[in-house]
Amino acid sequence: MRPVHLLAFALMLAAAGCKQDMADMPRYDPLAKSDQFANGASARQPVAGTVARDDDLSPVPDKMPYPVTMKLLKRGQERFNIFCSPCHGRTGDGDGTVVQRGFPAPPTYHQDALRKASDRHFYDVITNGYGAMYSYAARVPPADRWAIVAYIRTLQYSRYAPVAALPEELRAKLDGEAMQ
Incomplete structure (x- = not known):
């Protein structure tokens, strides 16, 4: 066969595969009624126990799984300022720009109940949302959630650090200010 004949044959084969009915396939809107299935729905419900392919199935620890380092705290502060401070404020008082x-104002991190809450509580709230707060699971990866938890603990500690944990010179300075 000549090259011209081969080209013409290839074009005829390609044209035969192009049918408009393939482009005009019937489609259904989500949750639309249909005769497709016995229950009258246009789609099947997921099988019980179906897991989304991007679900994080690793177990979540109750306490901070990483050593708290300056690098972790800086990352937590950065992520907190981006995702949390619009509502919770930069200091965790619940007075952010959105408020x-x-x-509606979120609770302050400095109340007794939240100071006593577990690390896992904060991680779960970031992951699943709570009240008016929506889930940040799709926006904040797990390692960054833990960094935010570490930073929240730092904010809490900044107001309620035990005086006995301070260096001697700072305790003396506090004692001197208390006498004035």
């Missing part, structure tokens, strides 16, 4: 514009 100042009328959104």
Whole structure:
């Protein structure tokens, strides 16, 4: 066969595969009624126990799984300032810019109940949301969630550090200010 004939034959084969009915396939909107299935739905429900392919199935520890280092705290501060401070404020008081514009205030991190809450509580709230707060699972990876938890603990500790844990010179300075 000549090259011209081969080209013409290839074009005829390609044209035969192009049918418009393939492009005009019937489709259904989500949750639309249909005769496709016995229950009248246009789609099947997922099988019980189905897991999304991007679900994190690793067990979540109850306490901070990483050593708390300056690098972790800086990462936590950065992520906190991006994702949390619009509502919780930079100091964790629940007075962020969104709240100042009328959104309901979240609780302060400095209340007794949240100071006593487990690390896992904060991790779970970041992951699943709570009240008016939506889930950040798709926005904040697990390692960054733990970094945020470490930073929240730092904010809490900054207000409620035990005086006995301070160096001697700072305790003396506090004692001197208390006498004035």
